[in-house]
Amino acid sequence: MIQRFYPPRRILMGPGPSDISPYVLQALSRPTIGHLDPLFIGMMDEVKTLLKYAFQTENEFTIPVSAPGSAGMEACFVNLLEPGDKVIVCRNGVFGERMRENAIRCGAQVVLVDDEWGQPVSVDKVQVAFEQNPDVKVLAFVHAETSTGALSDAQALAKVAKQFNALTIVDAVTSLGGVPLKVDEWGLDAVYSGSQKCLSCVPGLSPITFSPKAIERIQARTTPVQSWFLDQSLVLGYWNGGAKRSYHHTAPVNSLYALHESLLALHEEGLENAWQRHADMHQQLKVGLEALGFRFVVDEACRLPQLNSVYLPEGVDDGAVRASLLDNYNLEVGGGLGALAGKVWRIGLMGYSAKQENVALCLKALQQTLTQ
Template sequence: MTIQSFIPPQRTLMGPGPSDVSPRVLSALGRPTVGHLDPSFVGMMDEVKSLLQYAFKTNNTYTMAVSAPGSAGMEACFVNLLTPEDTVVVCRNGVFGARMIENVQRIGAKVIIVDCPWGRAVDPQALEDTLKQNPQAGFVAFVHAETSTGALSDAKTLCSIAKKYDCLTIVDAVTSLAGVELRVDDWGIDAIYSGSQKCLSCVPGLSPVSFSDKAAEVIKNRKLPVQSWFLDQSLVMEYWSGQGKRSYHHTAPVNSLYALHESLVMLQNEGLEQSWARHKAQHDKLSKGLRDLGLDYIVPEQERLPQLNSVYIPKGIDDVKVRQYLLNEYNLEIGAGLGQFAGEAWRIGLMGYAARSENVALCLAALKDALTQ
């Protein structure tokens, strides 16, 4: 056995993530590794925290990046806030709502499911009806941007309903952060997690999270230890807090954090609102082009995510063959359908650095070619 160095192909990534990574971010990623307690690194972590507060539109002290992918960020939110005594209302309109339910069940807490059709936003009325009937519920969890379908839920309204029934909110913003309007403080979100590899266009492997003071209080006052040592945020916070001596918890993924820092600097330079607007503008171009190709969206227009475009595969077209053709002929990746839409849809991502005119043009031209092969 002699295995050689791996030289990856140069792809254009327009699937559900990872999204295209800017050369600036890749260059930051490859900078020399320093120790995770190096004064220079610790200063950079403080900046990451500030930049994440900016991206989340929050002043939450407990804002940081979990040293693992988005699904670990999800788990961090659930295992730190919940105990088996709790009741959680989870809204499910796709794969990631279902994953939230898995998380609650593995904690042994009670879950009440608000089921909404796949490919649609969560129905606020359905949430309110459920909360009315279940006064014991203490938490409401939902996915802001369902990556499996491309549906955007109205996080502001859902949070205000949750507040009305005295529930803390846990929000999945894996695909929404930096791609659509998201205001953690204004909307009253108590725990939120995202992923580095979507609209931040950083490499995959990190999960930005933020906890409101109320959520931090719940974590601080819990009697049962968090079931995960690695994800125990009260321990992690001592490393990220920046107050006094930083205590060692685990070795931070130093280089990945360089990359996250750089992607957030780029976001700051562009401006958050400008980033939202760019995603929308490119989406408008793409959706017009897709319509011209005769492709239909799964999600109704007013509930669509600009950054994730799910369209039905036309009758008679071979899903796998088209995606392979795009990959082999154009080095272009688009996503397959997931869950209920496996084999039925394509998911075309316009996330972060991928939300550019040249990508939209390439995608439309390549798809046109593929569909007429």
């Protein structure tokens, strides 16, 4: 007999979802209204405005895709690429590899630029790849690799792409709201993120923004976008239609209430303050983790403060210790992904999770568990 499900209150310090504030959960459960209700349409316009602030962009096309970050990634690839197009994909972790898979399924020709896991994308290698393939149409890279905790120099990479008149697709799933991300100043073209990382909203939405050049590229396509659901020329009529909004799909109304609330909180705190808070909490966590014998995967110069990838001290049993933290402290930290599975932990300090009480709890719980 199946019972009602009452989840425990966990402290979420993994790679996402991050902790969600009670105010966002409260917004989530407000009464559902119709997705074409004039009041809902007004709220959608506010979500767009707040997302533009978070992305630091004036791009008119800035919306949340009604599906998780993987769908946001796919939306960028299927709209910007046509069969036969050449694309440089930078691969320094799980999500670079996923970009490659997306590009191939679009029928694109992929030029790979590989860097070691834990390293940022090499700007020099990308420069060389463009020189050898000047007909490349798109450069795709991950700003903040969630599988390793490495931050790449999106501004420098976008500059190289511009030299060769290529567009950029940028994975900002883990960076948005946690470290500086300046879409317009850096000249990024198609950027996607997730709701459940540094925005501390419920999982299931993928904010994206397309530059005017990206929109031009979409409008100049000679083949239809292979996905109907993710065809942004159709979605435009819904999100940008104003009073004459056309029906595309039923928007996830309640999740959008939550996104509105979490973006409002970010706006009230101020982006710069949020970035600083993530940096400060990282410093505190770092000192404590190193004292416990953890060693960071990523060099300090390109380390994400919101995603701390650390090698386990010798003799620590990955699964057993994480299970113990969950069972005894309701504390979730993340395991390694792909090649790093079993070798590292990923300790998140994302959004609402990035606060002093969480750092303190995490360090004390680790100390008690590891010295048992």
